[in-house]
Amino acid sequence: MALIQWYPGHISKAERQLKEQLTKVDVVLEVRDARIPLASHHPQVKEWIGEKPRILVLNREDMISDSLRKEWYEWFKSQGETPFFTNAKDGKGVKAINKASQSAGVAVNERRHKRGMLPRPVRAVVIGFPNVGKSALINRLLNRKVVASARKAGVTRQLQWVRISDSIELLDAPGIIPLKLENQDDALKLAICEDIGDAAYNNQEVAQNFVDLLVNLGTENVLLDRYGLDALDMTGEEFIIKLAEIKYNNDRERVARQLLQDFRKGYLGAISLEYPPVNH
Structure with a gap:
């Protein structure tokens, strides 16, 4: 008997919406929980985004020690990734995310330019499990409160595009949970951190x-x-x-x-x- 159970109905709808939107996106911000950077990684993200640039954001950095943050940074680097640490609640680390999103999108407008097309804002999407701090991060990127951010996981419902600046547009996607989480240890960590949305436990x-x-x-x-x-x-x-x-x-x-x-x-x-x- 699995300890943690959730409701596939919500999930498949959110996944379907997200996949449709991903085709229009240039860069993906994947937000994870710094207390559980591995358990809060959605196993299908790589397959969904294909070759698109992805920026790895480890939020809630204030909830882990500085020495552990350095260890995670080194470990991810050894895996060929550069993690960005943020505390979306107080805005720490958010400027760097903004910059990284813009530079990741530069190639898009270079391609447009070659084809004689006008530049357009880079389209970014923020994805991750419910409640890892996506809405707080978006509000920080925007410098204003546009997205409902709440303790209750799963508050984000409709997909909406919000313009951060002349150079970036952001899609706020609902928290996504895998239809099946094979690993109950991971499910348990997600439940302890409350990163799991409408789950029964x-x-x-x-x-x-x-x-x-x-x-x-x-x-x-x-x-x-x-x-x-x-x-x-x-x-x-x-x-x-x-x-x-x-x-x-x-x-x-x-x-x-x-x-x-x-x-x-x-x-x-x-x-x-x-x-x-x-x-x-």
Whole structure:
């Protein structure tokens, strides 16, 4: 039984719309969550965009440590990619994205010029899982609030073109989730980070797995600092039961929600749920 389930109906509609629009796009901005840069990569992006230039944006850089950001940067470079780190909420890193989009689109107008056509704005699209910060990034690129940005994943519904400047037009696409996510570990990380849209999952199971994951990564001390309870010698389930006993009148659901909320809002500090793979 899969822990995380979602609704294919919404997804196939969003995918269909996006594929239609991608034919009109010159450059693709793929936004991922810096806490889970691998799990928040949509497996079909490469196949959809083909040869089009793609700019990799790792958002929420404020939620991971500086040293880890450097490690991810080096790792992606070793894979032949240059990641751009942003914090779309406060606008950090957004100017560089704007520049990169413009230079990626230069070739488009060079081709038009050769054919005797007038230049036109570069068309960019922002894609990624629900809730990774796409709308916040677009609003920052525009310097004004045009796109509804909300904590509730899946707020973006209609595809719309917005003009950033004379040189760039941007398509805001709904968050896209693969129809099947084969890897439940990835699905779980997406659920913990709330990057998954309208998915059905049990908060207590996700919170238990979150505790187990922190222990496996060796960062469980953040739980001790925040809640005064050491998770090291317990399972995630035992941790939730014990914390509910001590602090929340045995209300495990409340503990689970609190834990997830504290992580999502950054109250546990700068913690990542993934580290760069070691290339052996």
